[in-house]
Amino acid sequence: MSNADNTVTSLLREWAQGHAAAGSQLFSLVYDELRSVARRQRQPSLEDTLNTTALVHEVYLRLNAATALSVQNRAHFYAVAAQATRQILSNYARRRRADKRGSGSVPVALDDQQAQRVVSAPAHESSIDRLWDLEHALRQLHTLHPRACDVVECRFFGGLSIPDTAIALGISEATVKRDWALAQAWLCRELQQHASTP
Numbered sequence: 001m002s003n004a005d006n007t008v009t010s011l012l013r014e015w016a017q018g019h020a021a022a023g024s025q026l027f028s029l030v031y032d033e034l035r036s037v038a039r040r041q042r043q044p045s046l047e048d049t050l051n052t053t054a055l056v057h058e059v060y061l062r063l064n065a066a067t068a069l070s071v072q073n074r075a076h077f078y079a080v081a082a083q084a085t086r087q088i089l090s091n092y093a094r095r096r097r098a099d100k101r102g103s104g105s106v107p108v109a110l111d112d113q114q115a116q117r118v119v120s121a122p123a124h125e126s127s128i129d130r131l132w133d134l135e136h137a138l139r140q141l142h143t144l145h146p147r148a149c150d151v152v153e154c155r156f157f158g159g160l161s162i163p164d165t166a167i168a169l170g171i172s173e174a175t176v177k178r179d180w181a182l183a184q185a186w187l188c189r190e191l192q193q194h195a196s197t198p
Contacts (some may be wrong), residue, residue, distance in 0.1 A: 082158025
């Protein structure tokens with residue numbers, strides 16, 4: 001383990017024991033890496049309200065509010081952060097899709113010009129739909145292959161390497177590679193099937 005890994009692990013232990021200052025130090029230390037991971041998750045449609053900085057801050061707030069957060073090491077911390085990232089993005093997509101479909105709105109009559117403007121929604125809306133489709137597919141994957149879904153969280157939402165994913169999940173690197181390949185193939189098939197369904 002590197003010095004940075006040891007520092008993160010020791011700060012995690014202090015933070016778990018209730019030392020708020022250790023939590024602040026921890027997030028200062030890992031902030032740039034969390035931003036880098038969040039930047040990879042960035043969707044054009046998220047920029048208006050949930051940009052990279054907002055996503056990292058949401059992860060921080062969620063993890064900081066967790067009273068029973070038990071994290072063993074740096075890799076496990078990033079796996080937990082990845083899970084929080086997925087939940088935040090999923091909730092965001094769900095809210096945006098509900099808003100787009102008139103959640104809580106009162107129906108009104110539209111003339112032809114107004115209807116045309118509604119039908120030609122901005123292109124960025126499709127990225128929210130893709131994000132929601134991914135979340136739906138991940139939920140299905142979780143029911144069939146929970147560990148493969150955990151690997152996706154670590155690799156895709158957390159940006160963890162194969163060795164770090166193996167450490168975070170307590171499995172071998174070979175198992176991570178197999179589960180990653182399984183998940184990619186399964187998700188690709190599911191998302192293609194969903195895209196072809198009217």
